Amino acid sequence: MSLTRRLFSVVSITLRNKVNFISYNQSSYLGNNKLLLIIWNYINPPSNDECVYRSTETRLAYEQHRQKLTTQRIPIKDYIISRYFKCPKSIERGWNIVLNNFPLCLSPEIKHLVMWISPKKQFSDANINDIIENYMSERDHHEYIYYRNRPERQSIPTVDHIQIFVRE
Numbered sequence: 001m002s003l004t005r006r007l008f009s010v011v012s013i014t015l016r017n018k019v020n021f022i023s024y025n026q027s028s029y030l031g032n033n034k035l036l037l038i039i040w041n042y043i044n045p046p047s048n049d050e051c052v053y054r055s056t057e058t059r060l061a062y063e064q065h066r067q068k069l070t071t072q073r074i075p076i077k078d079y080i081i082s083r084y085f086k087c088p089k090s091i092e093r094g095w096n097i098v099l100n101n102f103p104l105c106l107s108p109e110i111k112h113l114v115m116w117i118s119p120k121k122q123f124s125d126a127n128i129n130d131i132i133e134n135y136m137s138e139r140d141h142h143e144y145i146y147y148r149n150r151p152e153r154q155s156i157p158t159v160d161h162i163q164i165f166v167r168e
Helices: 056-071 076-084 088-093 125-138
Strands: 006-008 013-015 095-099 110-117 144-147 161-167
Touching: 056 076, 088 095, 095 125, 110 125, 125 144, 125 161
Parallel strands: 006 144
Antiparallel strands: 006 013, 095 110, 110 161, 144 161
C-alpha cells in the first residue's frame, strides 16, 4: 500500500506521492441541506476564491466558541497554548496533533486532525514532514494528506498549525 502524504507550505509545495485532486467546487453535496461533503480525492488546500465548508452545526459551534473567548477576553493564541501545550511531552517537543474540534464536513472515513506548533518552536517543512510521517506510521495510518493554509486563509494566524486528513 502506498503512502499518500503531502505538506503544502506557504511558499512551496512538497509532493511525496501523486494524488489526483479536484477543486472543492466540483465535489458532491450531501442531502437536501446542500452541505459540501469532501471526498478523499477532493481534499486540496483552498485557493483564495474557494470556500472551505463546515457543517452548519459545526460552523455555529465554532463561531460561539470564538465569541466566548472574545467575551472572556482570552486571546486565541493563549487558549491554544493552554489547551494543547499543558503536558510536559507536548511542551518539550513543541507540537501536538489532535482531532480538529471544528472539522470540515468530510466523508465518514476521513478524520480531520490539526498539528499545533508551539510559538516557542520553529520547524522546517522537512521537520514537519518527518514528524507527521512518524506519527502516522506509529498509528499504522497509510493514507493521509496535510497542508498549511495560506496566511490569508488561516482562521488562527497567531499559532502555526497544519491541517491533516487521514483516511481510515
